[in-house]
Amino acid sequence: METSPQCVNNTASLSVFHETPLLSLSQDKISNDAHDKDTSPDKMYLGAREYYAEDGQVWTMSVVRKVQRQMLTEPTRCLEYLSVLGQPEFNRAATALILGRESIAIVENRADSIQVPGADAALFMAAQFLKQWFTITHPRPTTVYISEPCWESHTFAFHGAGFTDIRHYQYWDSERARLAIPQWLQDMENAPEHSIIVLHIAAHWPSATDPTPAEWKEIAEVMKRKNLFPFFFVTSLGLASGDLHKDAFPVRHFVTERFELFCAQSFSKNFGLYNQRVGSLTFVSRDNQSLVRIRSQLAAAAMSTWGNPPNMGAHIVVTILNNPAFFTEWQHSIRNMARRLMLTREKLSEELRTLGTPRPLNYISRQIGLYVFADFTDSEIEYLKKRRHIHLTSIGQINMSLINNQNLPYVARCINEAVQAAGEHPASAQATQPSLLAALPVSQILSLQ
The missing domain is CATH 3.90.1150.10 (Aspartate Aminotransferase, domain 1)
Known part of the structure; x- marks a missing residue:
């Protein structure tokens, strides 16, 4: 059957994107x-x-301005590409900041971070990784739990990665204007084993309310018993309470309880580097062998996604975190904010x-x-x-x-x-x-x- 010239012309006049839906x-x-x-x-x-x-x-923090001026006058400053995983010094500093320098996971060499362009990039990359590899360990469709209410990018990232069973756990009780801890714990009890639980800390969006340390311990106890996987999302460490250690308590407690976990971290708000897109993806594994394998897969994913992360914002962050005087000044600014x-x-x-x-x-x-x-x-x-x-x-x-x-x-x-x-x-x-x-x-x- 011959195709009429009119049909050919009509098809040729259409954009190849004519069926793209408008959001x-x-x-x-x-x-x-x-x-x-x-x-x-x-x-x-x-x-x-x-x-x-x-x-x-x-x-803009005065300590950030100091480092920026210092960068401009460095005669040996190089503009070459960073490693696909980012600056090694930044990755070590980001890991120590969220886990604590004396963390058992760091001591046992089973924790690391990679530099990413913001916490949402970390969320996206981790979701892709978990869809490909977490589900091999647990071959049935993995359930992802996100708080209700939630940061909309959480659902978007996991749906985009191919997860089809995305549920919500009750977080906020509107009638009583407080956390819905009993309902949250019950949702965890009812969750299928090996579900992924997204936990937003310091401070939860949008409720601006976090569990107490005692409540976090209850949550960890249920998650440990049910073999649930914690995925922490941290947007402004230090700005919740003014105390870095207090804000990082949930992640550190889960590490001491021997959880494997992921943690997406942003440095935009607590360093005032909004347009620099500085973030990290921290991962804690059961052993060093697993850590090396995770890092290799994330390196391949980063290479095919953004190639190399940007340098300037990460350089500012690592300079402040690794310089005792700058670090003290930064902590003082965080407390004042x-x-x-x-x-x-x-x-x-x-x-x-x-x-x-x-x-x-x-x-x-x-x-x-x-x-x-x-x-x-x-x-x-x-x-x-x-x-x-x-x-x-x-x-x-x-x-x-x-x-x-x-x-x-x-x-x-x-x-x-x-x-x-x-x-x-x-x-x-x-x-x-x-x-x-x-x-x-x-x-x-x-x-x-």
């Missing part, structure tokens, strides 16, 4: 666009990802209490890290945006570093008004709880990217 913009991109288009001189965007100083400008965030939370909570805000929000003073999670309804978020020109993230998080002595009273008044307005229509407010407080289907997660 919708992420909700936070829409929030940014709404802020940009807002013509009010009073508009504010409180959902930014960077740490801002009291003057409202993105803050965390202290300011905690104090601002307390001030905001007290201001809302003084205003008589109808819905109790005093729990935000107990939260940690860069953000506050007030569990706003969609109607409250919409009120703040439309009536007071205060723009938040899609689920209403507030970057606490953007709250300062000048704008705190105004922000508190606006939040109080929004909660009061929603209280006048409780039925509609209840119906518009933020969508991310429920488990999102993969299709919706993909549309958020």
